[in-house]
Amino acid sequence: MSRVAVLGAGAWGTALALSFHRRGHAVTLWSHSEDEARVIREARENTLFLPGFALPPEIEVTAKDAAVRDAEIVVSVVPSEFLRPTMKRLAPHLRARQIVVSATKGVEDHTFLRMTEVLTQALEPAGVRMPIGAMSGPSFALEVAQGQPTAVTVAFDDGEISARVREEFSSESLRLYTSTDVIGVELGGALKNVIAIAAGVAAGVGLGYNSAAGLMTRGIAEITRLAVACGGRRETLAGLSGVGDLVLTCTGSLSRNRTVGEALGQGRKLPEILAGLGGKVAEGVRTTRAALGLAGRHGIEMPIAEQMEQILDAGKDPREAIRELMLRPGKDEQ
Numbered sequence: 390m391s392r393v394a395v396l397g398a399g400a401w402g403t404a405l406a407l408s409f410h411r412r413g414h415a416v417t418l419w420s421h422s423e424d425e426a427r428v429i430r431e432a433r434e435n436t437l438f439l440p441g442f443a444l445p446p447e448i449e450v451t452a453k454d455a456a457v458r459d460a461e462i463v464v465s466v467v468p469s470e471f472l473r474p475t476m477k478r479l480a481p482h483l484r485a486r487q488i489v490v491s492a493t494k495g496v497e498d499h500t501f502l503r504m505t506e507v508l509t510q511a512l513e514p515a516g517v518r519m520p521i522g523a524m525s526g527p528s529f530a531l532e533v534a535q536g537q538p539t540a541v542t543v544a545f546d547d548g549e550i551s552a553r554v555r556e557e558f559s560s561e562s563l564r565l566y567t568s569t570d571v572i573g574v575e576l577g578g579a580l581k582n583v584i585a586i587a588a589g590v591a592a593g594v595g596l597g598y599n600s601a602a603g604l605m606t607r608g609i610a611e612i613t614r615l616a617v618a619c620g621g622r623r624e625t626l627a628g629l630s631g632v633g634d635l636v637l638t639c640t641g642s643l644s645r646n647r648t649v650g651e652a653l654g655q656g657r658k659l660p661e662i663l664a665g666l667g668g669k670v671a672e673g674v675r676t677t678r679a680a681l682g683l684a685g686r687h688g689i690e691m692p693i694a695e696q697m698e699q700i701l702d703a704g705k706d707p708r709e710a711i712r713e714l715m716l717r718p719g720k721d722e723q
Contacts, residue, residue: 390414391557394457396475397466397493398425398450400438400530400669405464405492406448407534412560416448417460421467421475423452438669442534458482462490462557464524465508468670469495472504473511480515489521490543490554494578494634495672496679501686503575520550523571525578526629527637529644536562542630544568544575566629573625576616580680581635582673583694584608586650588639590700590707593654600711604693605639610723611691615680618687646673653700654707677701692717 390413395406398420406418420426429435430450433443444450457463457479467475472493483489491504502510505521512518526541533539543558543565545551551567559565568574584605591600612635613626625631638644649671652662663671677697684691696714699705 391461392459393417393462393464393557394419394460395464395466396457396479397421397468398429398435398438399466399468400435400534401492402464402466403435403439403442403444404530404534405466407442407444408536408560408563409464409558410445410448411536411562412558414557417456418444418448418450419456420450420452421471426450426452437667439530439534454479455482458484460487462488462554464490464492465504466492469493469497469504469507469672470675472507473497476508476511477514480512480517483512483515483517483519485517485519487519488550488554489519491521491523491575492525493672494525494575494582496576496579496676496683498675498679499682501679501683503572503579505571505575520545520547522546522550522554523575523578524554524565525574525634527633529637529641531643533563538562538564540564540566540629540633542566542568542574542625542628544571544573544630546571568625568628568630570622570625572619573616573621574630576619576621577612577626577628577631578634579672579676580612580615580694581608581631581638582646582671583677583680583697584612584635585638585644585646586653586671586673586677586701587693587697589644589647589650589652590654590697591650591711592647593651594707594711595654596711601639605635608639608693609635611693615684615687615689615691618689619683645669645671649674650697658704659701674701 522545696710
């Protein structure tokens with residue numbers, strides 16, 4: 390078994406820490422805040438982000454940066470907006486022999502970089518070079534914490550490293566499939582959050598199953614166009630980190646992105662909705678803007694994402710956004 394450091398003590402990071410512990414690994418759960426780490430340590434439970442799950446005493450909870458030094462595998466679950474400064478902070482304590490797995494589903498605002506690209510850039514000035522890959526797929530934190538069967542994809546440029554991570558983390562409740570398509574796996578996981586907001590909007594305004602099915606299908610078409618333009622593989626987007634994650638996040642009641650969209654569809658304002666998440670992150674809000682920036686860079690059309698940006702940033706009436714999508718010029722399906 391290995392020493393694993395999970396960076397980010399939110400719901401997803403805590404759920405992964407529990408899963409890795411059940412697999413038999415020595416797990417450290419790292420928080421950016423000593424106050425947050427102390428609360429979790431004393432309660433032996435993440436009462437804010439994942440209540441109801443006792444953390445075994447063997448899981449170390451800390452905010453000490455040096456705690457990541459001895460880990461053989463580092464799993465980053467830091468929200469996209471905080472990833473770059475966090476990794477710059479931790480870089481002096483990381484070693485070339487370690488493997489880094491990004492489990493954050495987002496695209497960096499302004500730079501439009503994927504999380505593995507942000508990790509690489511953040512670590513390079515410190516001279517830290519290590520294998521960096523991504524893990525993504527249909528995986529609600531609550532169900533992973535419960536030990537419900539879950540399947541995800543792990544991708545590294547080097548297939549042997551993908552296979553090693555698969556063997557390290559696979560268990561009777563977490564099944565990993567391997568890939569060398571880091572781009573496709575990351576973009577599938579990040580961009581589906583945009584479509585999940587749209588699915589929530591459709592539900593919020595009272596649309597039915599026909600609308601939801603059409604939206605998801607055209608959504609995966611948008612995601613695939615952009616991912617392929619960026620160098621990803623079409624077949625990856627038909628797998629767990631594409632269609633699989635899209636279906637889960639667009640239909641599941643545990644989806645924060647769908648929840649945000651549903652509230653928007655009901656007429657609530659975005660600041661109020663985000664405040665009501667209690668510190669939890671809906672990555673799709675930021676990813677919508679970043680996705681359109683990335684699409685513009687590659688000359689890719691993303692009409693659903695464009696309408697979501699208008700709703701999120703300009704307060705556009707959701708019903709008008711849906712109307713404009715329906716009245717777009719006819720075209721062949723692709």
